[in-house]
Amino acid sequence: MMSYVFSDASALFLMWIFAQAGLHKVQSANGLYYANLIAQYLNLEPYVDHNNQAKSQLKLLAKGVGIIEVIIALSLVIPSSRAVAAMLAIVILLSYLLLMAFQIVQGNKNLDCGCMGPAGQTNISGNLLLRNVFFIVFACLCLTPGNSFFTSAMVMTIIISLVMILLNLTFEQLIVNAQRLKVFSH
Numbered sequence: 001m002m003s004y005v006f007s008d009a010s011a012l013f014l015m016w017i018f019a020q021a022g023l024h025k026v027q028s029a030n031g032l033y034y035a036n037l038i039a040q041y042l043n044l045e046p047y048v049d050h051n052n053q054a055k056s057q058l059k060l061l062a063k064g065v066g067i068i069e070v071i072i073a074l075s076l077v078i079p080s081s082r083a084v085a086a087m088l089a090i091v092i093l094l095s096y097l098l099l100m101a102f103q104i105v106q107g108n109k110n111l112d113c114g115c116m117g118p119a120g121q122t123n124i125s126g127n128l129l130l131r132n133v134f135f136i137v138f139a140c141l142c143l144t145p146g147n148s149f150f151t152s153a154m155v156m157t158i159i160i161s162l163v164m165i166l167l168n169l170t171f172e173q174l175i176v177n178a179q180r181l182k183v184f185s186h
Contacts, residue, residue, distance in 0.1 A: 005157050008146035010138040011076040012161035014089055017135065017168070018073035024117035025066025033118040034062030040111055041099050068092075076142060086142035093139060097132040100124040116172065127175050131168075138164075 025034055035058035038044075044058075069092070075085035103111050103124055113124045122128070147153060 003144050004147045005153050005160065006141050007082075007144040008154070008157040009160035009164060010141040011082060011086075011146060012157065013164040013168070014086075014135065014138055014142065015073045015076045016161075016165055018069045018076070018089065021115070022066040022069030022071075022073060025062050025069065030118055031059040031062065034066075034114065035059040037112060037114045038062055040108075041103065065092075079146060082142055082146065086139045089139040089142070090136055093132050093136045097129055097136070100132070101129055104129070120176075122172070122176050123179055125175065125179070127171075127178075131171060131175075 024030055032055070035055050038058045038061060039055075068088070072085045072088050072092070075081040076089065078085075100113060103109075104126070109123060109125065111124050112120070113122050113128050114120075115122055115128065147157075
């Protein structure tokens with residue numbers, strides 16, 4: 001029974017993570033931000049000219065990734081599609097982890113992670129790599145079948161997923177605060 005609960009709680013938690021991330025990327029107001037962020041991660045020149053075709057392609061790429069993230073979010077809570085969605089989530093999370101790790105190794109530690117949208121202003125760091133490892137573990141837990149209908153365990157599942165969300169928000173805020181304190185202390 002506990003494996004069902006942890007699978008369902010992980011699915012709800014990752015649904016929240018992926019829906020939030022995807023919705024940030026599909027918003028037109030965030031298009032230039034994500035186009036420039038993708039350019040930075042791929043070591044391309046930043047694009048600020050509104051008529052630049054390459055920038056438009058990067059905006060389209062960001063929007064496409066956002067749509068995929070929203071589809072994954074919804075698919076994680078549908079029992080028949082959970083396993084495929086979890087595998088796709090693992091691929092995306094591992095890709096983000098590797099992209100951040102590569103940038104850290106290259107010395108680009110001042111690069112925005114993009115995790116919380118344009119307002120987040122959180123630089124990539126070892127802490128974010130660790131966070132992504134935890135997200136990958138949660139996605140792996142989604143590979144275990146969950147409950148296919150409402151049960152008494154669903155209350156515990158919802159509580160666990162809400163605690164996971166609150167812990168994630170707390171962890172992200174601690175990372176932001178530590179980065180800001182580091183800037184102010186220098």
